[in-house]
Amino acid sequence: MTTDPDDPDALQAAITHNVSGGGIGLWVKRNLPPHADIYIRQYIGRSHGDWIPATVTHCTLGIQGYLVGAAFKEPLEREASDDVVPAAEESRTRESRVAAPAQPRPVKSLQTMTTRCGLACAAGSCMGVILGAWLSMSLCPTGWAAWVSPFATAIAGLIGLLVGRLVISPEVRFLAETVAAIRRLSKGEPLEQVLPRRFGKERAILREALLDLERMLLARQQHERAHREKLEELNSLKSNFLSIVSHDLRTPLTSILLYARMLMDPGIDLEPPDQARFLNIIADECTRLSRLVDDLLEVQRLENDRVEWQIRPANLAEVIDTSIRVFEAMAQSKSIRLSSACPEDLPPVAMDSQRIAQVINNLLSNALKYTPAGGAVCVSAECSGREVLVRVKDTGPGIPRDKWDEIFNRFSQLSDTNVSEFGGVGLGLYIVKWIVERHGGAVWVDSEVGKGSEFCFSLAACDRPEGKRSADAAQLIRRAVVCDAAPEVVATIAQVLRSNGYEVRPAHSARRLLAHLNEWEPELVVADLLLPDMDAPELLQKITSHPRRRGFRLIVHSYVNSGTPMKVPGVDVLLVRPVSRDELLQAVEFVRQDRPRKGHVVLVVGAPADSREPLLRSLRQAGHAPLAAADVAEAALNVQRYPVDRVLVFDECLSNSWPELDLLRLEGSRARIAVVSHRGGRQERQLADSHGVGFLPCTPGHEEHLVELMASQTTEEQEALTV
Amino acid sequence: MKRLLICDDEPHIVEGLRYLLRSPDRQIDVASNGREALERIRASVPDLLIVDVMMPLMGGLEVVATLQGSPDTQDLPIIILTAKGQARDAAIAQETWGAIVMAKPFEPRKLRELVSTILEARSCPARSSI
Numbered sequence: 001m002t003t004d005p006d007d008p009d010a011l012q013a014a015i016t017h018n019v020s021g022g023g024i025g026l027w028v029k030r031n032l033p034p035h036a037d038i039y040i041r042q043y044i045g046r047s048h049g050d051w052i053p054a055t056v057t058h059c060t061l062g063i064q065g066y067l068v069g070a071a072f073k074e075p076l077e078r079e080a081s082d083d084v085v086p087a088a089e090e091s092r093t094r095e096s097r098v099a100a101p102a103q104p105r106p107v108k109s110l111q112t113m114t115t116r117c118g119l120a121c122a123a124g125s126c127m128g129v130i131l132g133a134w135l136s137m138s139l140c141p142t143g144w145a146a147w148v149s150p151f152a153t154a155i156a157g158l159i160g161l162l163v164g165r166l167v168i169s170p171e172v173r174f175l176a177e178t179v180a181a182i183r184r185l186s187k188g189e190p191l192e193q194v195l196p197r198r199f200g201k202e203r204a205i206l207r208e209a210l211l212d213l214e215r216m217l218l219a220r221q222q223h224e225r226a227h228r229e230k231l232e233e234l235n236s237l238k239s240n241f242l243s244i245v246s247h248d249l250r251t252p253l254t255s256i257l258l259y260a261r262m263l264m265d266p267g268i269d270l271e272p273p274d275q276a277r278f279l280n281i282i283a284d285e286c287t288r289l290s291r292l293v294d295d296l297l298e299v300q301r302l303e304n305d306r307v308e309w310q311i312r313p314a315n316l317a318e319v320i321d322t323s324i325r326v327f328e329a330m331a332q333s334k335s336i337r338l339s340s341a342c343p344e345d346l347p348p349v350a351m352d353s354q355r356i357a358q359v360i361n362n363l364l365s366n367a368l369k370y371t372p373a374g375g376a377v378c379v380s381a382e383c384s385g386r387e388v389l390v391r392v393k394d395t396g397p398g399i400p401r402d403k404w405d406e407i408f409n410r411f412s413q414l415s416d417t418n419v420s421e422f423g424g425v426g427l428g429l430y431i432v433k434w435i436v437e438r439h440g441g442a443v444w445v446d447s448e449v450g451k452g453s454e455f456c457f458s459l460a461a462c463d464r465p466e467g468k469r470s471a472d473a474a475q476l477i478r479r480a481v482v483c484d485a486a487p488e489v490v491a492t493i494a495q496v497l498r499s500n501g502y503e504v505r506p507a508h509s510a511r512r513l514l515a516h517l518n519e520w521e522p523e524l525v526v527a528d529l530l531l532p533d534m535d536a537p538e539l540l541q542k543i544t545s546h547p548r549r550r551g552f553r554l555i556v557h558s559y560v561n562s563g564t565p566m567k568v569p570g571v572d573v574l575l576v577r578p579v580s581r582d583e584l585l586q587a588v589e590f591v592r593q594d595r596p597r598k599g600h601v602v603l604v605v606g607a608p609a610d611s612r613e614p615l616l617r618s619l620r621q622a623g624h625a626p627l628a629a630a631d632v633a634e635a636a637l638n639v640q641r642y643p644v645d646r647v648l649v650f651d652e653c654l655s656n657s658w659p660e661l662d663l664l665r666l667e668g669s670r671a672r673i674a675v676v677s678h679r680g681g682r683q684e685r686q687l688a689d690s691h692g693v694g695f696l697p698c699t700p701g702h703e704e705h706l707v708e709l710m711a712s713q714t715t716e717e718q719e720a721l722t723v
Numbered sequence: 724m725k726r727l728l729i730c731d732d733e734p735h736i737v738e739g740l741r742y743l744l745r746s747p748d749r750q751i752d753v754a755s756n757g758r759e760a761l762e763r764i765r766a767s768v769p770d771l772l773i774v775d776v777m778m779p780l781m782g783g784l785e786v787v788a789t790l791q792g793s794p795d796t797q798d799l800p801i802i803i804l805t806a807k808g809q810a811r812d813a814a815i816a817q818e819t820w821g822a823i824v825m826a827k828p829f830e831p832r833k834l835r836e837l838v839s840t841i842l843e844a845r846s847c848p849a850r851s852s853i
Contacts, residue, residue, distance in 0.1 A: 247777060250806035251733055254827040258739040261831040268743070281735050397779070 023071040024054065031066050032059045038070060117172070121164025125156040174202055185210060248292055252285040259285075295427040302434045307355075309438065313462040314353045316388060317342040320379050323360040327368060335373045338364075341380040347461040349388050355435045356459070362428040363392040363455045370396035371452075385498035387441070387458045398449035402532070404487075405512050408433040408443065432457070444506045446487040460503075478592075480524040481516040483507040484557075485531055493526055493557075496584050510534035510542075517546055524591060526555045544570030553591035574641050590627060590642065599624035600645035602710075603671070605635040606653025611703045618704035622711070632660040639664055644671040646710065648696070651677045651684060661691050674713065676706060725842045726769040727751045730760040730786070731804065732778040740773065743831050744838055757781025761789060768796055770845050771838060776805040784816055791820045800841045804829070 024040065032038065039051040054070040061067075129152045177196035184194040191214060195207055259278040262268050270278070301307050324340050331338035349356075360379065367377045375395035382389050399407060408429050436443040436457045447453035480502040482493045487508065494504040505520060507513040510531040516522060525543065529536035543554060549570070557575040573587045602624045607615055612628060619626040627642055629635035631653050638644065647664055654660055654675070664673055674694030677684045688695035696709050727749055731737050737753045744751060752769065754760035758781045760774060772790070774783040783803055790796040803816055806827035817824045823841075825834060 247806045250827045251736070254804075254806065254829065255733065255735040255739060257828040258736065258743065258831050262739065262743055265832070274742070281739070285735065 023057070023069065026068050026070065028059075028066050028068050031061070032056045032068055034058060040070065115165070117168035118161045118165035121167070122157040122161035125160025126153045129153040129156040178206055181206070181210070185214070245292075245296070249289065252289045252292075255285040256282050256289075292427075295431065298431055299427050299434075302431065302438075309355070310352045311350055311439065313348040314351055314356075315346075316349045316351070316356070316381055316390065316459070317346055319353055319357050320360060320381060320390070323357055323364055324379060326361065327364050330368055331377065334368065334371070336368060336371050337376040338368070339376070339378045341378065343382060345383075346381055346388060347383060349459045350462050351439055351459055352435075356439070359432045359435050359457065360390070360392070362432050366428060367392050367394035367396065367453075367455075370394065372396070375452075383461060384458075384495060386461055386501060387498050387503075388461050389456055389458050391454055391456045393452065393454040395452040398451055399445060399447040399453050400449055401447075401485075401487075401508070404445050404447070404508055407445065440503065442503075442505045444487070444490075446491065458498075458504075478524060479503050479505070479520060479522040480526060481505050481507055481513060481520070481522045483510075483513040483525070483527040483531070485509075485528065489528070493584065496581060497524070497526070497588065500585070500588055502588075510539045513539075514542060517543070517548065517552075521548060521551065523552050524555070524588070525552055526557065528558050529556055530558060540570065555587050555591060572643070576640070586627070587641070590625065593620070593625050601625045601627065601643055602646045602648060603627045603629060603635055603638055603642070603644045604648050604650075605629045606631055606650040607648075607676075607703070608650065608652060608700075611700065615703040615706060618707045622707045624707075632663050636663040636666070639666050639669050639671050644669065647671050647673045648706065648710070649673065649675050649693075651675050651679070658687060658691060661693060674710065725749045725771070725846070726767070727771050727773065727838070727842075728754060728760060728763055728769040729773045730754040730757065730778070730783070731773075731775040732756055733775070736775075736804075739831075740834075743835055749842075757783060757786040760786055764790065764796060764799070768799060771800050771802070771841055773802045773804065773838075776803060787816050787820055787822055800845065802834070802837065802841075 026040075034056055036056045038054050038056060040054050041051045042049045053073040055073060057069040057071050059066050059068045133152065174196065181194040181196060185191060191207070191210055195203055195210075259282050263270065263275065263278055320340050320342055324338060328338060364377065364379065371377055371394045377392070377394045380391050380393070382391075432455075433443050436459070439459055441458040441460065443455070443457040445453055445455050478501065480497050482490050482497065482504055483506075484490045484493070485508055487506075490506045490508070494506060497504050502524065505516050505522070507516055507527075508531075510533050513525070513527060513531075517525065527539075527543070529539050531539065534542075540556075543549075553572045554570065555573040555575060556571045557577060557579055572591050575583065575587060599619075599622060602619050604612065604615060604619075604626060605628075607628065616626045616628060627638055627644070629638050632649065635647065635649070639647065649661065649664070651658070658675070661673060661675075664671065672694065674696050675684070675688050675691075676696045676698050678698055678700050685695050685697075694713055696706055696713070698706055698709075725748060727744060729737055729740050729744075729751060730753070731740070732755050734755075737755070741751050741753065752763055754763055756778045757774075760772070761781070763769075764772070772786075774786055776783040783805075787801055787803065790799055790801070801820070801822040803822050803824045804827055805824060814824060816822050823837065825837075
């Protein structure tokens, strides 16, 4: 047995068997990829045979290491194969070595290359001298050259050899050092250390090439790591899910076995009422088991889209009443107050009644399960804009905020710790989410730990018979995602949006927001960038560089005043809290307009009531996106919030000498200011010049001319700029 | 009179165990989660604790770890019930703290015998001391 392989990368392998000269099976210590080229040679004592090329056919992890099957590239001759591949009984005394995959046969010393090049030069020189001698002999037949030529040839050859070696040796040395550098690099040494010291120009080229190689390897490594992590995550989700399912199956089984055995045990003396009670418990637990199996099958059906949906207008209040009746007995037994509140004028809802009943039952069952005795559970419905909201509120232990999104998830609704905060919720909420989202609605939870939870879902209300207008409006329904870490903020904004014809999906984390962006293709995103799971700049970058960025408008609302939208590129409106309902509505109204393509965002300040509307209309017609503000203070806020290009200030709202204009000059704003004057006198024009703002004289009642005037002024300014 | 504490969040299992283990010379208390169990043990240490692993607020393993950390409750015999697919954590508890682990669903007769054995073993030193 030898222990010093001359190739450090060679793998020691124990041959297990050979397949009649065509292939071989062997144990190796590291994984070899399929189809990898390897070389095998046999060692007996210190002697070894030739390297035989082979290809890996398979490699699996076994008890002694990796079991590799390899096929010889060329069929071995009978004797050779017997010689090289030991028979099974001899394998303990013999050992084979496998060269590393793709390892070439060991290169002979590079020194010989240099010598070979020198010899080539020498041979060339000799041939030159012989040719010269032959020529001179034929030209000068006296013959003296014939005596000289052997010596000349020998000397020329020697000089050729030396010169050849001298000339070629730096190149060969560089080649040798390159090979050494790659070997050292592959062993993990840093690039700068392994590079040859000399060869300035070639060193730079080699460095570039190796850097490229290193980058490529690094990228591949990262890709593989990400892939592996993803697989590991999926695997752990799967195990977690299996563990939960097995827990939920074992718990009722334990009860059944316990009570059945007690009924069977002659040693336990049971009273007749106890017997009946035990049988009831067994029946209940069987129902629970079968429900769990149903749920599992239901999830399977929903996920594979094998459910027949019968969505038609139906009365939601009736469905809620039926569910309440189902759970009344259970609530009474736990001393929980169960109530419902549905307004009489609740519009019909387009839904599959049976499935929505399932949703309400699941939510009610959870609420009753987690609410302690003496608590209250209430189901309510209300109409909000074009949606009907159903809330199931309980006074249970509540759900921590970081679990709000998670509990609707199939796999991770139960933490894999031994504390089952939501133990037994099972697949109920996941099914709820599926059904509601299939109806085009959304489901979310709002909860405070220690006080209770409120599960809420939305469904689209049907048009009332007289509602021709709402039918038109229904076509305008747009999708919006509202994201904020605070649920009350999400709820408020969502309500404003819903009453403006938006279908809203809530998100409480950056992850969820980005998922909605990808899957749901909303037209509007209202988001606070300060979220627990991602830095604001990173999130903003992800949103603004989204492939669908042209497809949605972005309103950012935040407590942080980070300047104007100009300073936060890619944001359509930047609202700094607190934001009033009207301000939010204005922002929504603003983003509802088409993005101005040729025109500008024009802020009209202090326009008299009768001229404001015509002016805004004319601006819109000319392709601008107008905004209005009552006075300069409000306008200043708007300049911070909107990407305003032009500000038109009516001089009626300015005091003498117009000091308020300075309020509008904000750092980072590109807004150009012009004062509109109905008086249009020389004094006003001078004042405008002294403030460095534009001046637009205007006759009352002809404000639409301002649009042209503004356009011509813009062109003049541009011309002035180009000149 | 021997005192038993049964801690499980499943009311049916608690009820069944109470019936299964009842005996004139035993007093059986129940708790529905780990925190409640610890409160009861702090008030008065029982002779045996039967605890489930997965419970709300505080799981069984946490209860066992807490009890082992306190000198008053170090010697309290514990039976851990586990319904988890992999009972690995419970097995660790068995090795570390010497708790007895029973996987759900368990054979009721075995549990009853085990409880009797433990309680008798506990009364022996007391008898010898008399």
